[in-house]
Each structure stands twice: as C-alpha cells, then as structure tokens.
Amino acid sequence: MCSSRKIMSAAPLIALSIVLILSSTLFAAGDMPPDLLEKVAKEGKKLNVYNWGYYIAEDTIPKFEQEFGVKVTYDTFESADAMMAKVQAGGGGYDVVIADNEYVQYLIRLKKLQPLNHKWLPNMKNIMDKFVNPSYDPGNTYSIPYLWGSAGFVYNTKYTKDDPNLSDTCSWAAILQGDKYAGKIGMMDSWGVSIAAALFYSGYSMNTHEKAHLMKAQEILLAQKKNVKAYGEVRKLLEAEEVYLATLWSGDSVGVSERNPAIKYCAPKEGMMLYLDNWTILKGTERPATAHLWMNYLLRAKVAANNANYVHFATTNQAALPDIDESDRNNPAVYPSEAVMKRSEFSEAFDGEQLTLREEIWEIVKAR
Amino acid sequence: MNYLERKHRFLFFLRRHQPLKICLILSPSVIWVFLFSFIPLLIMIYHSFMTKGPLGQVLHIFTLANYEKLSFLYLGVFWRSIRLAGMTTFFCFIIGYAVAYWIAIYGGRWKNLFIFLIVIPSWSSLLVRIYAWLFLFRDSGIINYLLMQSSLIDSPIPMTFNEVGVLGCLIYTYLPFMILPLYASIARLDQSVLEAALDLGASPFNRLLKVTIPLTKGGIISGVILTFIPAIGEYIIPDLVGGAKVTMMGNLIADKFLSFRNWPLGSAITTALLIIILLLIFVYAKSEKQSGLFEVQES
Numbered sequence: 289m290c291s292s293r294k295i296m297s298a299a300p301l302i303a304l305s306i307v308l309i310l311s312s313t314l315f316a317a318g319d320m321p322p323d324l325l326e327k328v329a330k331e332g333k334k335l336n337v338y339n340w341g342y343y344i345a346e347d348t349i350p351k352f353e354q355e356f357g358v359k360v361t362y363d364t365f366e367s368a369d370a371m372m373a374k375v376q377a378g379g380g381g382y383d384v385v386i387a388d389n390e391y392v393q394y395l396i397r398l399k400k401l402q403p404l405n406h407k408w409l410p411n412m413k414n415i416m417d418k419f420v421n422p423s424y425d426p427g428n429t430y431s432i433p434y435l436w437g438s439a440g441f442v443y444n445t446k447y448t449k450d451d452p453n454l455s456d457t458c459s460w461a462a463i464l465q466g467d468k469y470a471g472k473i474g475m476m477d478s479w480g481v482s483i484a485a486a487l488f489y490s491g492y493s494m495n496t497h498e499k500a501h502l503m504k505a506q507e508i509l510l511a512q513k514k515n516v517k518a519y520g521e522v523r524k525l526l527e528a529e530e531v532y533l534a535t536l537w538s539g540d541s542v543g544v545s546e547r548n549p550a551i552k553y554c555a556p557k558e559g560m561m562l563y564l565d566n567w568t569i570l571k572g573t574e575r576p577a578t579a580h581l582w583m584n585y586l587l588r589a590k591v592a593a594n595n596a597n598y599v600h601f602a603t604t605n606q607a608a609l610p611d612i613d614e615s616d617r618n619n620p621a622v623y624p625s626e627a628v629m630k631r632s633e634f635s636e637a638f639d640g641e642q643l644t645l646r647e648e649i650w651e652i653v654k655a656r
Numbered sequence: 657m658n659y660l661e662r663k664h665r666f667l668f669f670l671r672r673h674q675p676l677k678i679c680l681i682l683s684p685s686v687i688w689v690f691l692f693s694f695i696p697l698l699i700m701i702y703h704s705f706m707t708k709g710p711l712g713q714v715l716h717i718f719t720l721a722n723y724e725k726l727s728f729l730y731l732g733v734f735w736r737s738i739r740l741a742g743m744t745t746f747f748c749f750i751i752g753y754a755v756a757y758w759i760a761i762y763g764g765r766w767k768n769l770f771i772f773l774i775v776i777p778s779w780s781s782l783l784v785r786i787y788a789w790l791f792l793f794r795d796s797g798i799i800n801y802l803l804m805q806s807s808l809i810d811s812p813i814p815m816t817f818n819e820v821g822v823l824g825c826l827i828y829t830y831l832p833f834m835i836l837p838l839y840a841s842i843a844r845l846d847q848s849v850l851e852a853a854l855d856l857g858a859s860p861f862n863r864l865l866k867v868t869i870p871l872t873k874g875g876i877i878s879g880v881i882l883t884f885i886p887a888i889g890e891y892i893i894p895d896l897v898g899g900a901k902v903t904m905m906g907n908l909i910a911d912k913f914l915s916f917r918n919w920p921l922g923s924a925i926t927t928a929l930l931i932i933i934l935l936l937i938f939v940y941a942k943s944e945k946q947s948g949l950f951e952v953q954e955s
Contacts, residue, residue: 373913479916513901516899517817519899521899529796654903655730
C-alpha cells in the first residue's frame with residue numbers, strides 16, 4: 289500500500305518531467321532537419337571532436353550531449369602543425385576538426401576533408417555575409433566559420449607612457465624598432481605572426497611573394513632580436529611585468545588585461561594578421577550526420593554567443609551579436625576599428641618556395 | 657612423454673646449444689630494442705633521403721637535397737650545442753667529483769642518505785623543476801627580489817633567457833647523472849692504495865691527480881657520456897629557460913618537425929648530428945683503448 293501510494297504521488301511529477309524533456313527536445317531541435325536526426329540515431333550517438341585548447345565554452349559539450357544523447361570524445365591541440373601531423377598520419381579517429389583559414393586550404397588540397405551537406409546545416413543563415421563563401425573554400429564546400437581574431441600586440445601602459453607610437457593609433461614601430469624597450473619585449477614563438485608583423489610594418493602585404501620584401505622583414509626581425517626577452521611564454525612574462533610589450537592573439541589579450549588592467553591591446557595602424565577558425569569534417573568519418581549535427585548546433589545563435597563570450601574571440605554569427613557581452617563588443621581588441629581592418633589580411637596557405645623562404649627567415653632569426 | 661621429461665629434454669638440448677640459449681634469454685630485450693629503437697632510427701634515416709612535398713607532406717622520392725641544405729647556419733647552432741654541453745659536462749665533473757668523493761670517503765654512515773638526497777629531485781618531472789628554476793632565477797624571481805630588497809643591486813641580474821641561465825639549468829639537471837657513476841667508482845677504491853700513495857711521499861694533490869683520478873676513470877667516462885650526450889640534444893631547457901633564443905640542435909630539429917612540417921630536413925639534421933656524436937665517441941674510445949678503459953671497470 290505504502291509503496292503504491294508513493295508511486296501514485298510521484299506519477300504526476302514523472303509525467304510532467306517526461307513532457308518537459310520531450311517538449312524541450314522538440315522545440316530546441318526544431319532547427320535540426322528530421323532526416324539528420326534519423327541518421328544520427330543510426331550512427332551510434334558518438335562523436336570525436338578535435339579542437340584548439342580553451343576554445344569552447346565549458347558547458348557547450350555537456351549541453352549538446354544532454355540534448356541529443358550523443359557521447360562526445362573531446363581532444364585539444366596547441367599547435368596547428370601537430371593537428372596536421374595527426375590528420376596526415378591517418379586522422380586519429382576524429383570526425384570533426386577545427387582548422388584556421390590557412391590550414392583549411394592545406395586540408396582541402398591534401399584531400400583530407402569531406403564535402404558538407406548544406407541541407408543539414410540550416411543555421412548557416414546566422415553567419416554574417418562577409419564570412420560566407422570565403423575565397424579559401426568557395427561555397428563553404430568543406431568548412432563552416434566559428435570564431436575569428438587578430439594578432440596585434442599588447443603593451444603595459446605603466447611603462448610606456450607618452451610613447452607617440454602607442455597613442456590611439458598605435459604602430460608596430462613600438463615593438464619592432466628602436467632600443468627604447470630593450471630586453472622588455474616578448475614575441476610569440478610563431479613565425480607566421482612575427483614575419484607578418486615585420487611585413488606590415490615595412491608597408492608590404494603579409495602575403496607578399498617578393499623575396500626583397502621578405503628580406504626586409506628578416507632584417508627587421510634580426511635587428512629586433514637583441515631587444516627580445518624571450519620567444520614564447522609571453523602571457524607569463526606580461527603578468528610578471530618582465531616584458532612591457534608582446535605580440536599576442538586578440539582573445540588572449542582580454543584575459544591578460546582582466547588580470548592587469550594596465551595592459552592594453554594594440555591593433556596596429558599598419559594592419560595585422562587576421563585569422564578565422566573553421567569546423568571541418570574529416571574524410572572517411574563513420575559519423576557524417578552526427579558531425580553535421582555538431583556543426584549546426586554550434587551555428588545556433590545562443591550557442592555561438594556563449595562560446596564567443598567565454599573565449600573572448602570575435603563571433604562570425606550575425607544572430608549571436610545581441611547576446612555578445614557589452615565589454616567584448618565595445619573592445620577594439622576583439623572587434624577592431626574599420627580603418628585597421630581595411631589594412632589587415634588573412635594569411636594565405638604558403639607552399640613550396642614561399643614556405644621555404646619563410647622557413648629560412650625564421651631559422652636565421654632564431655639560430656643567430 | 658610427460659611434461660617433466662619434455663622439460664628435461666629441452667633443457668638438455670639448450671645445454672648443448674649454448675648460442676641458442678643466449679638468444680632465447682636475450683630475445684625480449686633484443687626484440688624491444690629492435691622494434692622501438694632500431695626500426696624508428698631506420699625510418700628516420702629513410703625520411704632524411706625523401707623529398708618534402710609542397711604542402712609539407714613526405715613524398716617518397718629519393719633526394720640528397722636535405723643533406724645539401726645543411727649549412728654554416730647549422731654549424732653555428734651545432735657549435736653552441738657542443739660548447740654548452742661541454743661546459744655542462746666540465747662543471748658537472750668539477751662539482752660532481754668533489755661531492756662524490758666527499759660522500760664516499762667522509763660520508764660514514766650517512767652515505768646512503770646523501771645519495772638518496774641527490775636522487776630525490778629526479779622523482780619530480782623535469783618540467784616542474786624547470787619552472788621552479790624559473791621562479792627562483794627570473795627577473796621577478798625570489799633571488800632577484802631578495803637581492804633588490806637588501807639593496808645589493810639596483811636592477812635585477814638577468815639569470816634567465818640567456819646562455820648563462822641555460823648553462824646553469826643544464827648543470828643543475830645533469831649533476832646527478834655525473835655524481836652517481838663517480839660515487840660508485842670512488843666508493844670501490846681500495847683505501848690502502850690511497851694510504852700507500854701518501855706513505856710513498858705523494859702530496860694530497862699529486863695523489864688525486866696520479867692515483868685517485870686514474871683509478872676512477874671508468875666512473876668518469878660513464879659520467880661524461882651520461883652528461884654530454886643528453887645535454888647536446890637538450891630541447892626543453894633552451895626553449896623555456898633560454899626563451900627559445902638560445903637555439904640548440906634540439907630546438908632546430910623540433911622547429912623543423914613542429915613548425916614547418918619539414919620532416920625530411922629535420923630527419924637529415926638529426927641523422928647528421930647522430931653521426932657526428934658517434935664519431936666523437938668512436939675517436940675517444942679508440943684513443944683510450946690502449947689504457948683498456950673501455951673494458952670492464954677496474955676495482
């Protein structure tokens with residue numbers, strides 16, 4: 289008697305929760321095509337994701353797993369080349385992989401990507417026009433955009449007062465030229481960012497194919513080396529105030545500035561390197577539908593806004609803009625001014641001789 | 657034929673065929689070394705003769721171009737590696753010999769405790785120890801802070817992100833590898849020989865040079881090899897303590913593999929380095945052979 293009464297009293301609660309769960313999946317999954325969900329069910333409800341470290345909101349994956357009952361195995365990498373090495377060696381069993389504008393091109397040309405089925409990606413309508421149909425992947429055949437950012441530099445206003453190069457329109461000159469901050473300069477250990485900075489500062493395109501332009505960049509970086517405290521570890525050095533200036537990714541600068549408000553981001557007037565990260569599906573995946581489900585989920589306005597707010601990089605999602613934190617939306621580090629954007633560039637995928645030239649420059653800068 | 661009989665037959669068979677017995681006993685370690693050391697080495701040497709594709713893939717086309725690229729730039733880096741590894745070995749030897757000698761001769765019943773204390777730091781990860789080193793010696797580190805507070809210096813002494821810092825951390829890291837073999841050979845010294853040297857009129861310094869050091873040469877050679885070889889290929893210390901500015905061979909090779917996906921060139925540099933080190937050891941072994949030092953350690 290007693291137990292049956294308990295069940296009786298619990299019955300409405302159970303019924304209510306079933307209705308709630310059903311309705312939440314029904315309403316929330318309204319943006320997912322029914323045939324996609326059918327296929328997902330057949331694929332075993334598993335997904336292997338390979339992303340940059342610290343590049344997604346903490347609750348995105350649990351919420352995705354909860355909503356669709358898909359078990360996500362999540363791995364991260366710290367270097368795009370490490371990711372490439374793994375993919376080239378056979379994929380590591382990943383279904384979806386993130387790649388920036390440059391590496392998407394390598395992956396496409398190495399025939400490692402699976403063409404997308406846009407019928408399964410209705411949320412692509414949320415993406416800003418300027419990020420749809422990019423030159424590196426016409427028609428978004430293989431990739432969908434995620435977040436974008438820039439590589440400028442940060443400076444500590446406590447030690448750089450009254451520097452004309454660090455006023456409202458700041459310049460690469462502050463970090464690349466002169467001995468004013470000798471021993472107080474940090475550089476990310478990245479040949480792409482460093483060579484691009486020197487090229488922009490010399491007034492050339494970062495995608496130049498002219499050897500003379502690149503030699504000028506080498507000269508600048510070599511002259512700068514004696515003033516550089518260290519290549520890499522810049523965030524630690526900035527926080528300890530052992531360096532006053534350092535190249536840094538835009539999103540990372542937000543965290544650094546939060547901990548030390550004296551540190552400001554500079555989007556240099558000469559222009560800077562931009563990058564755009566994209567989600568791709570590896571060829572040969574056994575779970576193409578689940579991979580599309582993941583992509584379409586990340587394209588949702590609320591999910592995209594949540595991710596952007598968490599990692600402080602700029603969103604490509606038009607519909608997410610109203611939900612982006614005010615502090616990020618008005619932060620020139622995250623969304624740089626039109627004037628700077630006009631001069632900034634996305635990196636092309638260097639290959640053959642162009643890549644070798646850049647490899648030799650970086651080798652000389654580091655080894656001498 | 658029951659089990660025991662079969663076992664006896666097998667053992668008898670082995671007794672008559674000694675080489676086969678040795679092969680069987682050694683096979684696990686031989687297979688291990690072959691699979692995980694020898695074959696990877698061959699794969700690397702193979703890659704060093706392959707062509708790098710335009711997208712950074714390895715094309716299986718024979719070429720010598722990777723070896724042609726080995727230039728004077730690499731020679732400079734190689735010289736820096738040799739210099740730093742050589743200085744590390746030298747300082748480790750000077751410090752290590754004194755410490756090992758003191759523990760072996762004067763350690764008394766605390767000997768084992770001292771050796772234990774030397775080994776303990778290696779129980780934590782090298783990375784942790786390097787960051788601890790940085791915390792101590794960086795510009796805003798504890799040592800510079802204390803020196804500044806006591807107004808002994810006005811501005812911090814740069815002890816990291818330069819060659820001196822890298823050398824210091826290398827010596828710190830490799831010191832136990834020098835002390836342990838030295839201690840083993842000094843502890844085995846016959847005390848009466850040392851006393852005899854003094855009785856026959858040798859000064860303490862002369863005794864050290866003419867008796868103690870020659871008698872412990874075996875330990876010295878193992879210590880030198882255990883320090884010099886890993887130090888020359890060191891990667892993580894120049895990267896973190898040197899701020900990736902003090903480039904050693906290890907960093908050059910890592911950049912080829914991790915930043916430029918140029919596996920063939922990276923393999924070629926590694927192979928060249930390997931050959932040079934082998935040659936150095938070979939020449940050294942040859943010049944020492946007359947004195948029989950590469951034989952079993954004398955006691």
